Amino acid sequence: MxxxxxxxxxxxxxxxxxxxxxxxxxxxxxxxxxxxxxxxxxxxxxxxxxxxxxxLDNYIELFKTINIARPFLNTVITAISITALSLLVCSMAGYAFAKFQFFGKDALFMGILGTLMIPGQITMIPVFLLLKKLGLLNTYAGLILPGIASAFGIFFMRQFMVTLPDELLEAARIDGAKEFFIYSRIVLPLCKPVLATLGIMNFTGSWNNFLWPLIISTDESMYTLPVAIANLAGQHATQYGLQMAGSVVVIMPIIIFFMFAQQWFMEGIALTGMKG
CATH class of the missing domain: 1.20.5 (Single alpha-helices involved in coiled-coils or other helix-helix interfaces)
Structure with a gap:
């Protein structure tokens, strides 16, 4: 043996x-x-x-205490919108930094990377005041717009796109292809694993985001799931069972989503890893 x-x-x-x-x-x-x-x-x-x-008393009481449908809808709309717009913006910026040559490119890219060292809490007050002047408080636009671009997302996309052969893009240009055609029909299909990875990160981050929706939402009709669940805490006593039931309701969709998407996630991480 x-x-x-x-x-x-x-x-x-x-x-x-x-x-x-x-x-x-x-x-x-x-x-x-x-x-x-x-x-x-x-x-x-x-x-x-x-x-x-x-x-299951805690779950029954949860659905009696709050109207879970509205916060769930707000969370779905916010997470999907941020994910889709972020993939568009970050992929376009990553493509520009990876394959175009323009004045100040390296300095601009380093400046974007430098913002990774700035805690997000520092920029919340200026962004809040800006959205207030624009009249976007307590709106979907106020929830979505601050999250559609990130320095990490641009860096992540750029790291993979620099590995794409320039000869492939030059051949398309010689054949008369426009830049948007090259970006949408050649570059994006080659970036599917990386787009999926970034999409998973953005979706889970947006779904679980608590602080910004709490700040921007002035009415219960715009609460997302994390904010609605946090409001279950009583002033004088905390119903732990009820809060844990709410936490399970919030996190289970993310766990199920990740279980089905983990193959794309691991492949995207492996492809971008230390390249560039």
Missing amino acids: RVLRLAPMTIVVNLLLIAGLVCMAAPFVWMLSTSLKGTKDIFRYPPQWIPKEPT
């Missing part, structure tokens, strides 16, 4: 990966477990990871 022997370093790496997996998964398991518990079981000591008497 053949015995499989692993190197000590391989065993250590595997143990570290397992430990990391447990640390990452434990909060989600506890969230799901708490959402299925009654109030007494939530505060029971020692804590129970698997509820003895699971109940």
Whole structure:
């Protein structure tokens, strides 16, 4: 009988990966477990990871407490719009930085990368005041516009596009193809894995975004799911079971989405990795 022997370093790496997996998964398991518990079981000591008497009362109370349909619709519209517009803007900017030569290109690109070091909270007040003057508070435009372009997205697209052969684009130009045709019919099809990866990042980030929708939304009709769930916290007491049920409702669509899209995500990361 053949015995499989692993190197000590391989065993250590595997143990570290397992430990990391447990640390990452434990909060989600506890969230799901708490959402299925009654109030007494939530505060029971020692804590129970698997509820003895699971109940759906928290979910029933959740749908009675808030109208989940409106925040869900707002979240879907915002996440899809930001993702689609961001892919368009970032891919066009990435294509320009990767394949065009113009005055100040390198300085401009370095300036864009430099904004990655600026925390987003610093720019929230100026952006809020600008949108207020434009009359875009409590609107879909106010939720969507600040997120349609990102320095990381431009850098991510540029890193892959610089690897595309210039000869392919020159051949298309010799055949009389216009730049938009080259961008839309040649470049974008070759960037599908990278576009999918960036799309997954933007969609999950927009879906889970809490702070900006909280700031820009002045009425409950424009609340997204994270904001609506956060409002479940009472002034004098917190209903943990209800909040955990709401958190499960928010996060489950993202988990399901990522499970189906993870192949594209890993392929896009591998293609852009350290190139350029």
